[in-house]
Amino acid sequence: QQQVKQSPQSLIVQKGGISIINCAYENTAFDYFPWYQQFPGKGPALLIAIRPDVSEKKEGRFTISFNKSAKQFSLHIMDSQPGDSATYFCAASRGYQKVTFGTGTKLQVIP
Amino acid sequence: EPEVTQTPSHQVTQMGQEVILRCVPISNHLYFYWYRQILGQKVEFLVSFYNNEISEKSEIFDDQFSVERPDGSNFTLKIRSTKLEDSAMYFCASSDLLVDEQYFGPGTRLTVT
Numbered sequence: 359q360q361q362v363k364q365s366p367q368s369l370i371v372q373k374g375g376i377s378i379i380n381c382a383y384e385n386t387a388f389d390y391f392p393w394y395q396q397f398p399g400k401g402p403a404l405l406i407a408i409r410p411d412v413s414e415k416k417e418g419r420f421t422i423s424f425n426k427s428a429k430q431f432s433l434h435i436m437d438s439q440p441g442d443s444a445t446y447f448c449a450a451s452r453g454y455q456k457v458t459f460g461t462g463t464k465l466q467v468i469p
Numbered sequence: 470e471p472e473v474t475q476t477p478s479h480q481v482t483q484m485g486q487e488v489i490l491r492c493v494p495i496s497n498h499l500y501f502y503w504y505r506q507i508l509g510q511k512v513e514f515l516v517s518f519y520n521n522e523i524s525e526k527s528e529i530f531d532d533q534f535s536v537e538r539p540d541g542s543n544f545t546l547k548i549r550s551t552k553l554e555d556s557a558m559y560f561c562a563s564s565d566l567l568v569d570e571q572y573f574g575p576g577t578r579l580t581v582t
Binding site: 392399407456460461 | 473500502504510511512513514517519524525527560562564569570571572573574575576578
């Protein structure tokens with residue numbers, strides 16, 4: 359019940375296209391849903407986050423869509439750039455408790 | 470911008486040896502965490518620490534592991550007798566009392582031979 363499921367495992371997108379990564383959770387006690395971006399050899403860096411009382415949050419080219427009833431949320435990267443090539447992890451947590459990570463999506467943006 | 474720092478960046482050790490991984494959390498943060506990531510896999514929670522005691526630990530965090538905040542700035546993870554399967558990236562994270570975001574350090578790559 360603590361799992362966060364993430365898909366796809368890998369994604370190749372043309373420069374300028376839209377990258378979409380999907381996640382689903384089971385534990386309704388989660389109240390915070392961050393997305394992390396990780397470059398090779400680096401730690402996860404917080405990209406954007408949402409709480410379940412909001413259905414969408416946008417920061418620049420990055421948008422989270424949240425469907426509380428379906429227990430699903432997704433990350434949309436608009437106008438994808440080669441510099442966006444990284445591994446993206448969705449995650450969930452409750453308060454100050456541990457962050458539960460998804461399995462990761464390796465995004466490659468090709469010119 | 471304040472950040473979490475970790476040392477060393479890479480540690481190579483022989484099976485059975487003790488290792489200590491060090492972290493300096495963001496200065497005003499009160500919650501501290503250790504996670505690990507085996508190559509190519511997801512990030513897994515090990516332990517959380519608040520008010521000088523463990524608040525939660527995972528099944529991975531067995532008697533071979535311990536954490537300590539020896540002074541006002543450092544937070545350490547000790548593995549008493551390393552195994553081959555302990556080879557992974559170890560990430561320290563910290564968070565503030567007022568927000569839920571956890572900020573991760575750059576990690577220590579532990580290689581057990």
